[in-house]
Amino acid sequence: MSQAKPVLITDVALRDGHQSLIATRMRTEDMLPVCAELDAIGFWSLEVWGGATFDACVRFLKEDPWERLRKLREALPNTKLQMLVRGQNLLGYRHYADDVVEAFIKKSAENGMDIFRVFDAMNDVRNIETAVGAVKKSGKHAQGTICYTTSPVHTTAKFVQQARDMVNMGVDSIAIKDMAGLLTPSATSELIAALKQEVSVPLALHSHMTSGLAGLCQLKAVEAGIDIIDTAMSAFANGTSHPATETMVAALKGTDRDSGLDLPALQSIATQLWEVRKKYHQFESEFTREDVGVQINQVPGGMMSNLANQLKEQGALHRIGDVFAEIPAVRKDLGYPPLVTPTSQIVGTQAVMNILADKRYTTITNEVKRYLQGHYGAAPAAVDKDLRALAIGSEDVIDVRPADLISPELKKLREDIGALAKSEEDVLTFAMFPDLGRTFLSEREAGTLVPEVLEPIGQGGSRPVTEG
Amino acid sequence: MSQAKPVLITDVALRDGHQSLIATRMRTEDMLPVCAELDAIGFWSLEVWGGATFDACVRFLKEDPWERLRKLREALPNTKLQMLVRGQNLLGYRHYADDVVEAFIKKSAENGMDIFRVFDAMNDVRNIETAVGAVKKSGKHAQGTICYTTSPVHTTAKFVQQARDMVNMGVDSIAIKDMAGLLTPSATSELIAALKQEVSVPLALHSHMTSGLAGLCQLKAVEAGIDIIDTAMSAFANGTSHPATETMVAALKGTDRDSGLDLPALQSIATQLWEVRKKYHQFESEFTREDVGVQINQVPGGMMSNLANQLKEQGALHRIGDVFAEIPAVRKDLGYPPLVTPTSQIVGTQAVMNILADKRYTTITNEVKRYLQGHYGAAPAAVDKDLRALAIGSEDVIDVRPADLISPELKKLREDIGALAKSEEDVLTFAMFPDLGRTFLSEREAGTLVPEVLEPIGQGGSRPVTEG
Numbered sequence: 001m002s003q004a005k006p007v008l009i010t011d012v013a014l015r016d017g018h019q020s021l022i023a024t025r026m027r028t029e030d031m032l033p034v035c036a037e038l039d040a041i042g043f044w045s046l047e048v049w050g051g052a053t054f055d056a057c058v059r060f061l062k063e064d065p066w067e068r069l070r071k072l073r074e075a076l077p078n079t080k081l082q083m084l085v086r087g088q089n090l091l092g093y094r095h096y097a098d099d100v101v102e103a104f105i106k107k108s109a110e111n112g113m114d115i116f117r118v119f120d121a122m123n124d125v126r127n128i129e130t131a132v133g134a135v136k137k138s139g140k141h142a143q144g145t146i147c148y149t150t151s152p153v154h155t156t157a158k159f160v161q162q163a164r165d166m167v168n169m170g171v172d173s174i175a176i177k178d179m180a181g182l183l184t185p186s187a188t189s190e191l192i193a194a195l196k197q198e199v200s201v202p203l204a205l206h207s208h209m210t211s212g213l214a215g216l217c218q219l220k221a222v223e224a225g226i227d228i229i230d231t232a233m234s235a236f237a238n239g240t241s242h243p244a245t246e247t248m249v250a251a252l253k254g255t256d257r258d259s260g261l262d263l264p265a266l267q268s269i270a271t272q273l274w275e276v277r278k279k280y281h282q283f284e285s286e287f288t289r290e291d292v293g294v295q296i297n298q299v300p301g302g303m304m305s306n307l308a309n310q311l312k313e314q315g316a317l318h319r320i321g322d323v324f325a326e327i328p329a330v331r332k333d334l335g336y337p338p339l340v341t342p343t344s345q346i347v348g349t350q351a352v353m354n355i356l357a358d359k360r361y362t363t364i365t366n367e368v369k370r371y372l373q374g375h376y377g378a379a380p381a382a383v384d385k386d387l388r389a390l391a392i393g394s395e396d397v398i399d400v401r402p403a404d405l406i407s408p409e410l411k412k413l414r415e416d417i418g419a420l421a422k423s424e425e426d427v428l429t430f431a432m433f434p435d436l437g438r439t440f441l442s443e444r445e446a447g448t449l450v451p452e453v454l455e456p457i458g459q460g461g462s463r464p465v466t467e468g
Numbered sequence: 469m470s471q472a473k474p475v476l477i478t479d480v481a482l483r484d485g486h487q488s489l490i491a492t493r494m495r496t497e498d499m500l501p502v503c504a505e506l507d508a509i510g511f512w513s514l515e516v517w518g519g520a521t522f523d524a525c526v527r528f529l530k531e532d533p534w535e536r537l538r539k540l541r542e543a544l545p546n547t548k549l550q551m552l553v554r555g556q557n558l559l560g561y562r563h564y565a566d567d568v569v570e571a572f573i574k575k576s577a578e579n580g581m582d583i584f585r586v587f588d589a590m591n592d593v594r595n596i597e598t599a600v601g602a603v604k605k606s607g608k609h610a611q612g613t614i615c616y617t618t619s620p621v622h623t624t625a626k627f628v629q630q631a632r633d634m635v636n637m638g639v640d641s642i643a644i645k646d647m648a649g650l651l652t653p654s655a656t657s658e659l660i661a662a663l664k665q666e667v668s669v670p671l672a673l674h675s676h677m678t679s680g681l682a683g684l685c686q687l688k689a690v691e692a693g694i695d696i697i698d699t700a701m702s703a704f705a706n707g708t709s710h711p712a713t714e715t716m717v718a719a720l721k722g723t724d725r726d727s728g729l730d731l732p733a734l735q736s737i738a739t740q741l742w743e744v745r746k747k748y749h750q751f752e753s754e755f756t757r758e759d760v761g762v763q764i765n766q767v768p769g770g771m772m773s774n775l776a777n778q779l780k781e782q783g784a785l786h787r788i789g790d791v792f793a794e795i796p797a798v799r800k801d802l803g804y805p806p807l808v809t810p811t812s813q814i815v816g817t818q819a820v821m822n823i824l825a826d827k828r829y830t831t832i833t834n835e836v837k838r839y840l841q842g843h844y845g846a847a848p849a850a851v852d853k854d855l856r857a858l859a860i861g862s863e864d865v866i867d868v869r870p871a872d873l874i875s876p877e878l879k880k881l882r883e884d885i886g887a888l889a890k891s892e893e894d895v896l897t898f899a900m901f902p903d904l905g906r907t908f909l910s911e912r913e914a915g916t917l918v919p920e921v922l923e924p925i926g927q928g929g930s931r932p933v934t935e936g
């Protein structure tokens with residue numbers, strides 16, 4: 001590393017940061033005041049949209065997500081805006097028809113989006129094809145994504161092959177998405193070195209701090225030549241979020257990977273965002289703190305707490321150890337899918353059933369059946385044949401891209417929502433969330449949109465500090 | 469690094485962890501329940517005593533600190549206990565006579581201490597001589613300490629020379645104490661590599677997470693061959709404390725520096741300590757969170773918040789920017805002392821005076837005068853001659869070890885406290901804190917020791933979590 005090659009930084013505070021730490025509740029009104037300063041920093045991009053933000057806007061904040069995007073675009077004229085897209089699922093929870101995917105990407109681009117990070121929970125690249133194609137058609141930046149996970153079949157070679165497939169598809173860059181905090185420093189060195197060797201598009205690392213390792217992994221990634229790292233302004237960093245932007249900038253200052261970003265300017269923004277965070281104190285949770293558990297049993301932190309809640313409701317919290325042991329077994333039976341929405345729910349719920357019934361697969365969920373039929377895409381490894389026979393008998397298994405079987409649906413959606421939609425964007429909001437979207441549009445029509453109430457900020461204590 | 473060389477770990481949760489995060493308030497009753505599990509882990513050592521813990525026991529907790537040491541010794545039969553000693557200051561705030569230092573070390577060893585980390589705020593090794601000698605006389609492990617700081621004179625060569633001087637003095641190991649979080653990953657690589665080259669005793673790295681960099685620095689230190697790293701169980705880690713033990717253990721798993729420590733066993737302890745931490749919620753503070761500020765202006769976080777409080781009381785908070793700019797100037801005039809208790813207070817208070825008086829050194833504090841007379845030891849660089857002339861005129865400047873001028877004082881202390889002391893340990897408690905110690909011993913005699921009241925634990929909120 002003798003030649004200076006500044007690391008590029010994507011700050012994710014306005015999307016993944018608050019999604020990870022305060023249940024995606026940050027409001028546009030709290031983003032806009034720091035935008036001028038953020039815009040002046042020189043980030044490679046700002047992730048500000050997509051993921052769960054669309055849902056949270058419509059469900060809790062009663063904000064029009066498209067309006068948010070336009071406002072951010074206006075407030076950030078000099079910085080590329082980035083969003084997270086769940087492949088064929090877009091921002092919803094099922095595969096959409098291609099015409100919806102194409103319309104959604106087109107409208108996102110028109111409203112100001114520059115970079116689209118597109119992933120599929122199965123790492124089945126067919127499920128990101130339509131979205132990536134639509135991004136390219138809009139003349140924007142398509143970033144293909146590798147969902148990082150560990151299993152006997154998830155070798156470096158497999159990830160490299162996926163990267164090659166995505167490059168052949170035409171992506172402009174590739175992100176490694178370590179949603180669970182599974183990466184270790186040494187695994188990162190190996191993976192990034194191999195990818196840098198084999199693909200020439202820029203590489204980005206998105207690693208959650210869940211197990212406390214993400215900063216260490218980023219340092220090793222930077223040494224291995226990574227191009228872009230995802231960080232979050234400190235007020236929305238660490239815990240289940242990402243390494244702090246200021247920390248990583250400081251860590252690389254004066255090295256040949258110095259980002260060149262201005263620390264005092266970053267600190268000024270962070271100070272303001274710490275005040276913003278206080279406003280959302282009711283959404284703070286013990287479950288968002290760092291926990292090395294995922295490094296022990298490979299079960300993501302969010303999944304563990306959801307399962308704990310599920311078991312508690314059924315008065316079976318004492319079985320949680322058995323459920324954790326069952327998860328890897330179910331995952332193996334299903335051909336080792338990465339554990340991320342929706343596969344984490346599919347695997348987790350079936351594991352709970354297997355344990356509570358005291359006999360495995362006495363009951364099989366509809367989602368597992370659909371999964372075994374191929375409706376989520378190709379599993380990373382072969383699924384268990386006996387389980388499949390038990391689950392779906394002689395029913396068909398598809399091996400085409402799941403969305404190939406979905407007929408165009410935009411026209412019907414447009415008719416269904418009718419005059420409540422004032423724009424194509426409104427139709428897409430309804431497409432993402434049929435019930436929620438209709439409620440939102442109706443309330444808007446009636447002028448009755450009311451965001452959820454925030455609890456007042458208490459008097460935070462402060463005490464003098466001694467050092468040394 | 470082809471040969472496996474497990475990194476050794478000192479866990480500091482029971483001393484520096486709670487000192488950094490909850491104002492040193494953890495009580496012995498909350499330490500003992502996890503001791504059996506801690507003892508089984510295989511830590512190189514557990515830092516459990518010294519620093520501010522002695523003061524906090526006597527002042528707030530109304531616990532006999534010696535009693536704590538004996539209980540911990542009994543509860544941790546298989547693990548080396550470690551303490552932090554402020555050189556000739558021991559655990560107090562002034563230089564003591566040699567007889568007090570010798571008696572204190574001897575009694576600490578007799579009560580169960582194994583490893584003594586001894587530092588001097590000026591890095592004047594003469595100020596640790598007596599303590600180190602006493603440790604060796606007790607047959608225990610003496611760890612010499614380099615207080616890490618940055619200045620034009622604090623070169624790697626200077627630190628290496630200090631290390632050599634301490635090795636010549638007979639220390640068994642050397643610690644780099646980065647109390648402010650000033651180290652960067654690249655600076656760490658350079659420093660550790662140089663020290664490993666030049667000294668053969670084991671090296672330990674103690675770096676606070678204040679600026680978020682300590683974990684990154686430890687990783688680079690490990691790569692450079694460091695022997696020991698200081699971490700804290702996650703419940704008392706991060707922020708102004710240290711990297712989390714579980715995180716660093718996980719980070720090195722499977723590498724040739726794998727610590728070999730058991731992650732599930734560590735997590736079990738951490739879970740219990742998270743519950744303990746709740747009990748002390750009233751001592752949580754915004755000032756203990758990570759803040760990259762020290763990497764910008766080299767002023768330690770604790771010092772910044774203390775100065776803010778000081779200025780606020782004088783209605784001059786708006787001058788804080790000027791004070792921060794004045795600190796490096798005062799530090800330069802004083803020959804670049806590291807900023808740690810007591811030098812941080814000496815420099816900070818004088819900087820405030822220089823700014824509020826609108827003319828530098830109109831008033832000079834007694835501590836600055838004593839400093840310029842040499843009573844804290846030799847400054848790292850020459851002090852400003854004009855300032856010294858202004859401050860002390862033609863008064864003598866000493867160039868001997870300050871404690872050479874302090875007559876034996878143990879006998880007088882013993883007489884002063886009289887029958888209130890039931891043991892030599894009690895005399896030493898009184899020696900450390902004349903007023904507090906007397907109050908403590910009197911209340912104990914009267915049976916009126918009452919620890920400060922803890923506020924009840926509120927109902928902490930928890931919410932379901934979504935990942936992905």
Ligand SMILES: [Co+2]
Nearest residue numbers: 016179206936
């Ligand atoms: Co993420």
Ligand SMILES: [Co+2]
Nearest residue numbers: 468484647674
């Ligand atoms: Co410390």
